């Protein structure tokens with residue numbers, strides 16, 4: 342990576358965007374970081390405050406409005422981490438708002454990248470994979486989690502999880518569709534407008550500075566509910582908390598994106614599944630156990646048998662493709678993720694209480 346790199350981060354006051362800004366500011370002492378955000382996510386102001394630095398410039402604006410891109414300085418890389426990232430977005434709220442925040446923002450950003458010859462890195466989601474097909478995969482039930490049955494003949498599925506060749510046919514939630522629409526256009530801009538791009542389909546990212554809420558950011562939400570004594574429920578799949586996800590520490594994601602930018606030609610115009618993988622997978626019930634061990638707080642958790650719109654029984658990411666190309670693999674386990682997030686909430690309890698409570 343060139344030392345005086347200039348990076349523009351859309352959604353730079355969000356969890357991932359602010360963590361990337363902080364990472365690059367410290368790793369590259371001659372870098373310049375521009376962050377763009379409309380501060381619509383509760384808690385983004387707190388993330389902005391922690392980023393105070395001479396080499397950081399904050400530009401406030403709604404990126405679904407093209408004029409927000411007027412007069413921006415040219416940069417080497419544009420990272421798109423601006424979105425409304427909840428899988429429930431658009432279901433009980435405005436779809437147009439979702440499209441504006443998750444799709445139009447991306448199109449405006451790509452147009453700007455084409456005009457200024459800037460590379461484009463997109464934070465997509467594992468939610469682009471179709472819900473019904475994922476939920477039809479045969480499974481078994483252990484005392485603490487659901488497990489995919491082994492050796493099923495399904496393209497893109499192996500014991501290591503879901504890879505990039507899994508089918509894309511089927512509904513995927515309005516959120517998933519907004520992100521997939523962006524992906525499709527990024528691909529076309531690559532072909533017809535020479536956009537240099539990388540698409541990272543991330544599973545659950547977690548760690549300090551994630552302003553978790555009931556519909557997004559489960560590790561923070563689980564910990565905060567224990568710390569601030571809020572009601573918690575296991576929702577769906579009989580209400581036993583056996584649904585499974587893999588989680589990735591935000592630091593591992595920052596290291597990966599640094600590697601990708603530094604080795605752009607090896608990863609240009611490609612899509613990657615990015616996640617914690619089988620070793621970093623856990624069910625809600627297992628998350629509760631980890632939270633109990635780390636916090637020494639026990640909270641009664643009620644059951645809600647019916648699943649929420651968009652829920653998935655199991656998702657585990659297979660990140661072999663990026664591992665083969667760049668040698669990247671997660672380094673921080675579920676315990677480290679929960680522990681680091683716990684410490685952050687405790688250290689900032691007063692400030693976070695009104696946001697996470």
Ligand SMILES: NC(=O)c1ccc[n+]([C@@H]2O[C@H](COP(=O)([O-])OP(=O)(O)OC[C@H]3O[C@@H](n4cnc5c(N)ncnc54)[C@H](O)[C@@H]3O)[C@@H](O)[C@H]2O)c1
Nearest residue numbers: 352354355356357378379380381382403404423424464546
């Ligand atoms: N956190 C995860 O687990 C996860 C997993 C998969 C994919 N992603 C993707 O990563 C990206 C970042 O997610 P995050 O967890 O940091 O979310 P976040 O909500 O913490 O951050 C998003 C930021 O974008 C800003 N924003 C939203 N709409 C905007 C607009 N129209 N104009 C300007 N700013 C706007 C928000 O104010 C917020 O600060 C998203 O695109 C999301 O889809 C996140």
